[in-house]
Amino acid sequence: MENWAHYRPHLPELIENPYPAYVWLREHSPVHYVADEDIWVLSRYDDIAAAVRDDRVFSNDEGVGYSRDKSRLALTDIDRPHHTRLRRQMLNHFSRQSVARHRERATEIMNGLIDVAIERPDLDFASEVSMPLLATVVAEWMGIPSKDIRFVNDGATAASMAMAGDFSEPVVKQLDCFERYFDAMAYQIEAAREAGAFCPAHPRTLSDVLFTPTPDGHELSHDEAAHMLSLLAVGGNETTAQFMSAVAHFFAERPDVFEMVRADRSLIPALIEELLRYLSPVQGLFRNTLAEARFGDVTIPADVKVLLLYASGNHDPAHYADPGVFRIDRFPRGVGDADHLSFTEGVHKCLGAHLARLIVAVFINTLCDRVRQIELKGPLHRSSNALVRCIHGMPAHLHAF
Amino acid sequence: MTNWIVAARRSDVRPERVNIVTVGNRRLALYQIDGDVLASEAYCPHERECLDSGYVENGTVECALHYAVFDIRTGTRISGPATRPLRTYPARVEGDEILVDISTGAAGDDSGCITTCTD
Secondary structure (H helix, E strand, O other): OOOOOOOOOOOHHHOOOOHHHHHHHHHHOOEEEEOOOOEEEEOOHHHHHHHHHOOOOEEOOOOOOOOOOOOOOOHHHOOOOHHHHHHHHHHHHHOHHHHHHHHHHHHHHHHHHHHHHOOOOOOEHHHHHHHHHHHHHHHHHHOOOHHHHHHHHHHHHHHHHHHOOOOOHHHHHHHHHHHHHHHHHHHHHHHHHHOOOOOOOOOOOHHHHOOOOOOOOOOOOHHHHHHHHHHHHHHHHOHHHHHHHHHHHHHHHOHHHHHHHHHOHHHHHHHHHHHHHHHOOEOOEEEEEOOOEEEOOEEEOOOOEEEEOHHHHHOOOOOOOOOOOOOOOOOOOHHHOOOOOOOOOHHHOOOOHHHHHHHHHHHHHHHHHHOOEEEEOOOOEEOOOOOEOOEEEOEEEEEOO | OOOEEEEEEHHHOOEOOOEEEEEOOEEEEEEEEOOEEEEEEOEOOOOOOEHHHOEEEOOEEEOOOOOOEEEOOOOOEEEOOOOOOOOEEOEEEEOOEEEEEHHHOOOOOOOOOOOOOOO
16 A cells, blocks of 8 residues: 555645545544644544534634635634524525425526537536536526626636635635625625615525524624625535536446436435545535544644545445445435535535535436436546545537437 | 323324424424324424424434434434434324323423424
8 A cells, every 4th residue: 555644635646536545544644644734634434523523622713724714704614603593594595495496497507508518529518517507506596697607606616726725826816806796796785685675584586695684683794794605606616516527427437327327216316425425526624623632542732724534534444335336225315314424514514415416416317318328538627626626627428319 | 101192183294294293391393204103302402403494304304404314213313413313202193193102201302492493
């Protein structure tokens, strides 16, 4: 086994395949310190699960990326009790019952994208199918004009890169524009509300919801609302789109699974959960410690950043038998059986998890209906993002029936 | 000692949904799953969120606040932030009445709850 004692998240050799490093970390250094970045890394399922459930020690108040910025005020950047209050404000819009109303429109959008993409010899699946499907659904829900979708999506990508520690000038500039966009959007919604253009009791868009008082009467500040808007755009644009490209790539390499699911659509919930584990679109996210935390004979000090490698936990043989093998019967009841870490766990379990599942289910159903075969026409282009396994280019040919 | 109480009429309990009922000072969640009647405490053991907006599927219930998932028959936590299982109660049907044995549950189940159930 290769020695990965030099492991740090940004090693270029991890972009194509990070899993050998995770095997070494779990076996030899499960509580790993990266000295030149001053970060700690947890890689075993049980340790990660324990950390995310202990939010009194493993805090979110510096966000989930490399930054140590405490000024961010979105759901991923705050702890209880404020986190609970803000989450409760949003939950009726993200519950499984609620997100089902997006199914019809998402199906319509996906069919439109397939109409354009099918049998195209020069198709980039990632930018022409996965990205616009999710971006359009989320933009319409948030009240973002269609002319701005590309800009918002590029900004979401920059935000994701910055979260993963890329503070290069182009990324920082694009991120600044992205933040200003949602700052302005927050002012527009505030003005609309003050002008009586919408009733807080009947918000028109998800963005309006942020300007509706919580059940206990709390109103978000301008900065809180603006930060939540940008979080919704990042969460809505980046990770799920990457996952859909990875699913299509998986179908191209495993046509037997594609055929099995096409023949029996009742397998889709179990398929999605196993692919969330197997493909792990989010490789890991950070917390910061508010106190010392002990794992075995290693103590992580207080006030440090800790990377929780969800993808490694999802492939931990101490928790999952044959973790490197795709098994459609691993979570037979779908969500009801799924204990993977791809949406994290604890109080910060991804608010948009059910919307992501719904969009991916629409995506898979439509591929099954319309596409006989997904043929890869070139290598994947993966970005250097160390926290989200991004596919930014996927040449493919979609064969019709 | 068992303590069977009438909790609801069967016809009032919607299948594959969380049905919140109040019996005395106690709130319970009732379910009809594959024709069986099941009962649990009405609040998620994590942060006492009422389960009335929870989602029932394949014999599991998911709390809407943090997406904790429990097996309704056993109370076992499958995923999510809760640190103890969902308390379940024996339930049976007599005629159109649903009876629940609350002797196995601690009194005052809804003490400290932070949300209000919609009965």
